[in-house]
Every structure is written in C-alpha cells, then in structure tokens.
Amino acid sequence: MGLAGQARGGGVMEPKEGLDRFAAFVERRLGLVPASASKEELAALLEELAPRRQWEDYLEKLESAPAGDAALRSLAERLTVGETYFFRHQAQLEALVEEVLPHVQREGRSARVLSAGCSTGEEAYSLAMLARESARVEPSRLFIKGVDLNPRAIERARWAHYSPWALRVTPEPLRERWFHALPGSEFALRPEVSDSVHFEERNLLDEDSGFWAPNSFDVVLFRNVLIYFSPEAARRAIARIEQALTPGGFLFLGPSETLRGLSDAFEVVQAGEAFYFQRGRGASSTARLRIVTPPPIPAAPTAAPAAKAVPPKPAEPLHKLEGAGRAWRLLEEERYAEARSLLETLPEHEREHSLSRLLQAALHLQAGLFREAERLGKALAESGAQGAAAHYLLGLCREQAGDTASARAFYERAVHLEPTFALGHLRLGMLARREGAPTHARVALRLALTLLAHEQPVHLMLFGGGFGRHGLMQVCQRELWACSEVA
CATH class of the missing domain: 3.40.50.150 (Vaccinia Virus protein VP39)
Known part of the structure; x- marks a missing residue:
C-alpha cells in the first residue's frame, strides 16, 4: 500500500519514509541539499512545518505547488543560507x-x-x-x-x-x-x-x-x-x-x-x-579574450616519502609575525594580490618563516599558480614544518591536476599528522564518494562534520576558499546526502 493509502486509512507516515520523501523533494524542486546536520534536524524542521499526522497532506501540497506558492516560499526561506558582503572576491x-x-x-x-x-x-x-x-x-x-x-x-x-x-x-x-x-x-x-x-x-x-x-x-x-x-x-x-x-x-x-x-x-x-x-563562440565570432592554461605540474609521488616525514613543529603565534600578520589580515579580507605583494617585501627572516611560506603557497594556489604552490608545499612537507597543512596543500595541487591517487595519499598523510584536521577528512570523503565508495565516504564526512566545529581558524583562512565554517559544514552535509542516495 502506498503512502497516500496509509494516510487515507488513518495511519501515520513512517519517519524514514517522510524524511526521504521530504529530502528528495527539496533537492528536486529547490536544487538544495538540505542544510541540516542530521536526519533528526531535518525531522524537526518537517515536524515544525507540519505535525507528524499531517506530513502526508503537507508533502502532497508541496509536490503539487506551483511556483510562488506560499508554502514553497516559506520552505525556501528556512533552507537557504546567505553568506555575503560587499566587494567579496x-x-x-x-x-x-x-x-x-x-x-x-x-x-x-x-x-x-x-x-x-x-x-x-x-x-x-x-x-x-x-x-x-x-x-x-x-x-x-x-x-x-x-x-x-x-x-x-x-x-x-x-x-x-x-x-x-x-x-x-x-x-x-x-x-x-x-x-x-x-x-x-x-x-x-x-x-x-x-x-x-x-x-x-x-x-x-x-x-x-x-x-x-x-x-x-x-x-x-x-x-x-x-x-x-x-x-x-x-x-x-x-x-x-x-x-x-x-x-x-x-x-x-x-x-x-x-x-x-x-x-x-x-x-x-x-x-x-x-x-x-x-x-564558446560560433565560427563567425570575433577573437575571444586571452585564454590562460595553467602551467604543467611536475609529477608528485603517490605517497609522501616516509623517510622524510618528521613530527610537525609548533607554529609561532600569528601576532608575533608583524609584517606577515598584515598579510594574513589581507588574506582574511580576500585581498589576495595585495597579500602576495606584501609578502615579497618582508624581511628575509619573516619571509622564510614556515607560516609565511605556507601563506605564500596558498596564495599561489588561489591565483592558479599551481607549479609555484606545489614547489613551496613540497619544501615545507620535506622540512616537517607545517606538516599537515603542507600535505593538504599538495593534495589540492594534485587534485587540480586530475591526479586523484596522489591527492588521496597527501590528504591521508595530512590527517595522519594531524588527526583533527577537518578539511583533510572532508576532501577524503568527497574523493571516496566520487569514486563510488559511499561507506568510506560517510565515515570520513561524518568525522569532518564533527571536527569542522573546532577547525583551526588558520586552516579556514588558508583553505576555506572564501567560505566560513558554516559554509564548509554545508558542503559536508551536501556530500553526506549524496552518499545516502548512492547507498
């Protein structure tokens, strides 16, 4: 018997059936992976919008609602999150x-x-x-x-x-x-x-x-x-x-x-x-603007060389790096070109500090200068300075090059050196899902979602891509829902 038949017969829709139907509708109609950290939170939203005994009627109304319907608009308000500000990027x-x-x-x-x-x-x-x-x-x-x-x-x-x-x-x-x-x-x-x-x-x-x-x-x-x-x-x-x-x-x-x-x-x-x-243009079009192809990236090892791996060194507090501290502030404000220019003018002792080199590598990556980013990342990884972050950056470089095997090895090394590195677990989960391994993906993504609440601000600034902690948690949630569909 279908859900509608159960409702007409006086039964109450089972929670899993209701949640699955609700989530499928949200993705199909709104395009959104629900911004809820768990099925319990999604259930709470559905219960708020319609008591359990009215789920069937509510979902039927949503599924037949025309564009502009009040219930659909109210749902959109609850599920969309805007993170923006003037002159972003x-x-x-x-x-x-x-x-x-x-x-x-x-x-x-x-x-x-x-x-x-x-x-x-x-x-x-x-x-x-x-x-x-x-x-x-x-x-x-x-x-x-x-x-x-x-x-x-x-x-x-x-x-x-x-x-x-x-x-x-x-x-x-x-x-x-x-x-x-x-x-x-x-x-x-x-x-x-x-x-x-x-x-x-x-x-x-x-x-x-x-x-x-x-x-x-x-x-x-x-x-x-x-x-x-x-x-x-x-x-x-x-x-x-x-x-x-x-x-x-x-x-x-x-x-x-x-x-x-x-x-x-x-x-x-x-x-x-x-x-x-x-x-792309048609054959009769005028010449397009200059197209830039990223430079070739030297081959990276499929795994970080174990012989050179040393425990990560403690990082010096940012406030003690005077000139570099200003560069970090520019990064936080997404003024990437200014941050790179400032780093080049720093005294050698500040410029060569591991945090400054890591920042420079991340800025190269942001600008699409993958060869320079990978060169700096390798030097940092081999020296043991900023070990987890350096290996994570190398994973991003390899992933950009389409070398997912090497990328995975670098991410695994990053979370081995720093088990609470949430972004490393997130990338591993995303790779696993796309490679058809939903069970491994869910384990990594659930761990990432838990750890993101406590991820180091320096990691978010360097590798968040302009998104804050909440935005990255949204990515994690989206990937978890995609894993559920695959399963």
Missing part, C-alpha cells in the same frame, strides 16, 4: 568591470548582467558601484538583475539597508560616496545605485523559457552558489545559464568552484588575479 569584480564590461559594451552595445543567487544584493550593488567608478564602463548601458530563491532576501535587497558587518571590506571612499549613515548603526545605499539594480524572486530550476531564452545575458555571476546544490541540480543550473548566455558570454563562479563534471562549453580566462569562464 573583489579581484573578480574588478576584472568584470575593467576587462569584461568594456569588451561587451564595444560598438555601443548594452551589457546585461545577471546575479544568480544574489542573496541580499551586496554582489549586484558592488558591481553597480564599481561600474560608476570606472572610466571604461558606461553605466547608462549597463543593466543588472539579481534573482534569488529566498523571498526575504529579495525584500532586503530591495530595501538596500545594511549593517557595518556587510560593509566590512568596503573601501572607505566608496562607503562615503555611495552610502549614507542611518540613525543607529545601519547604512543605506544612495538611490542612484539602489535604483539601478532590479531584483526578483526566482527559482533557478523552474522552467521559464522567456527568462532563460538564448542571448538573454552577456554575463552571469553565479558565485558561491554551487556549494549548496546537489550535483544534478548544479548541472541543470549550469546548462540553463549556458543557454541564456550570448555566444562568447562570461560566467563567474566563486574562486573555489569549478565546472569540472558540469559543463565542457566554457574555457578559463585570466585577468590579473581573477579567473572566470567564457562560453
């Missing part, structure tokens, strides 16, 4: 304004930009401000639209009032020019910026042939969104974006995100410290 925004938009606006064309998964609007407004600061962009021919699944986030974006925390990396001249202080502690965007961006509530997975029509957008910002999507939902979203972009149009993802396994229709473009993607 500023190098990418500057490349968009100084390279991409002038390229699009040539010969009098307008530029149409979509901020997909815009949250509370900081990304779209940051672009609008930078465009008004640039002599190379014509704001009158720049049209920016922001869309998000969360109705409350869209309301806040339209309201355009922000806390000091949202402006924490906003340059002071821009804060003074484009915001005015409100009584209390909030800041409001000036109308010339807030009126220049249009926001609408939209599920990126809903069918809408008009919105996603070919040639609808020249640029799509889809940064730090894939982390919340299931693999299938990510493929659907990227396919829809590809369809809507003009030939030769541009896609911006978060610095730690990739199109690997999602699409072969884009090539990597580099402008300074920023990397982004360009859609």
Whole structure:
C-alpha cells in the first residue's frame, strides 16, 4: 500500500519514509541539499512545518505547488543560507568591470548582467558601484538583475539597508560616496545605485523559457552558489545559464568552484588575479579574450616519502609575525594580490618563516599558480614544518591536476599528522564518494562534520576558499546526502 493509502486509512507516515520523501523533494524542486546536520534536524524542521499526522497532506501540497506558492516560499526561506558582503572576491569584480564590461559594451552595445543567487544584493550593488567608478564602463548601458530563491532576501535587497558587518571590506571612499549613515548603526545605499539594480524572486530550476531564452545575458555571476546544490541540480543550473548566455558570454563562479563534471562549453580566462569562464563562440565570432592554461605540474609521488616525514613543529603565534600578520589580515579580507605583494617585501627572516611560506603557497594556489604552490608545499612537507597543512596543500595541487591517487595519499598523510584536521577528512570523503565508495565516504564526512566545529581558524583562512565554517559544514552535509542516495 502506498503512502497516500496509509494516510487515507488513518495511519501515520513512517519517519524514514517522510524524511526521504521530504529530502528528495527539496533537492528536486529547490536544487538544495538540505542544510541540516542530521536526519533528526531535518525531522524537526518537517515536524515544525507540519505535525507528524499531517506530513502526508503537507508533502502532497508541496509536490503539487506551483511556483510562488506560499508554502514553497516559506520552505525556501528556512533552507537557504546567505553568506555575503560587499566587494567579496573583489579581484573578480574588478576584472568584470575593467576587462569584461568594456569588451561587451564595444560598438555601443548594452551589457546585461545577471546575479544568480544574489542573496541580499551586496554582489549586484558592488558591481553597480564599481561600474560608476570606472572610466571604461558606461553605466547608462549597463543593466543588472539579481534573482534569488529566498523571498526575504529579495525584500532586503530591495530595501538596500545594511549593517557595518556587510560593509566590512568596503573601501572607505566608496562607503562615503555611495552610502549614507542611518540613525543607529545601519547604512543605506544612495538611490542612484539602489535604483539601478532590479531584483526578483526566482527559482533557478523552474522552467521559464522567456527568462532563460538564448542571448538573454552577456554575463552571469553565479558565485558561491554551487556549494549548496546537489550535483544534478548544479548541472541543470549550469546548462540553463549556458543557454541564456550570448555566444562568447562570461560566467563567474566563486574562486573555489569549478565546472569540472558540469559543463565542457566554457574555457578559463585570466585577468590579473581573477579567473572566470567564457562560453564558446560560433565560427563567425570575433577573437575571444586571452585564454590562460595553467602551467604543467611536475609529477608528485603517490605517497609522501616516509623517510622524510618528521613530527610537525609548533607554529609561532600569528601576532608575533608583524609584517606577515598584515598579510594574513589581507588574506582574511580576500585581498589576495595585495597579500602576495606584501609578502615579497618582508624581511628575509619573516619571509622564510614556515607560516609565511605556507601563506605564500596558498596564495599561489588561489591565483592558479599551481607549479609555484606545489614547489613551496613540497619544501615545507620535506622540512616537517607545517606538516599537515603542507600535505593538504599538495593534495589540492594534485587534485587540480586530475591526479586523484596522489591527492588521496597527501590528504591521508595530512590527517595522519594531524588527526583533527577537518578539511583533510572532508576532501577524503568527497574523493571516496566520487569514486563510488559511499561507506568510506560517510565515515570520513561524518568525522569532518564533527571536527569542522573546532577547525583551526588558520586552516579556514588558508583553505576555506572564501567560505566560513558554516559554509564548509554545508558542503559536508551536501556530500553526506549524496552518499545516502548512492547507498
């Protein structure tokens, strides 16, 4: 007898059946892997939305709900988490304004930009401000639209009032020019910026042939969104974006995100410290912007040489590294190019300190300079300095090169040297799941989820890819749900 038959007969839906059906709906309709650390938390959310005896009716209502339904919108509010602020990943925004938009606006064309998964609007407004600061962009021919699944986030974006925390990396001249202080502690965007961006509530997975029509957008910002999507939902979203972009149009993802396994229709473009993607053109197209292929990486051993492994040395506190401490602060503010430049000017004793070398290696990795990152990582690993972090960094380099066997060996060495290294367990779990070993994956991922609550801040700064502790826990949760599906 089916679930509906049980309900009509007066029975109560079994918890596992209800949770599985609820989770499957959330992924299918919203694209999200539920942001709950356990089945118990997901059950608590479902119980809050509908008492157990009403689960069947509630789930049936959700499954038949049209776009914009109140219950669906309420669920989206509960399950989506926005982590954003003004001028996040500023190098990418500057490349968009100084390279991409002038390229699009040539010969009098307008530029149409979509901020997909815009949250509370900081990304779209940051672009609008930078465009008004640039002599190379014509704001009158720049049209920016922001869309998000969360109705409350869209309301806040339209309201355009922000806390000091949202402006924490906003340059002071821009804060003074484009915001005015409100009584209390909030800041409001000036109308010339807030009126220049249009926001609408939209599920990126809903069918809408008009919105996603070919040639609808020249640029799509889809940064730090894939982390919340299931693999299938990510493929659907990227396919829809590809369809809507003009030939030769541009896609911006978060610095730690990739199109690997999602699409072969884009090539990597580099402008300074920023990397982004360009859609392939037709045969009659003009020449595209310079495409940069990462340099070849020397072969790495399949496992760290045991003879050279020594116990990790205790790290010197960051506050004792004066110049390097400033570089770490720049990293925390995602000002990667400035951090690299500052490191090069440090006195030799500070520059050669193991923490400074680790920071430099991580910045090389962030910029796509894999050969330099791997060279520094090998030197640190062989000396025993920053052992776990150095081996983890080498694993990232090998994974970027497609050498998953060596990557796994380096991650295993990292967690052997430091058993509480949450990020190492996370990468091992992700590799295991993708290689079809869900049992091994679940063990590693559950351990990672527990340890992430106590992961060292230095590891989060170096290897978090712009995401905080909570965002990385979301990644872990998504992977665990994917393992459950495989099983």
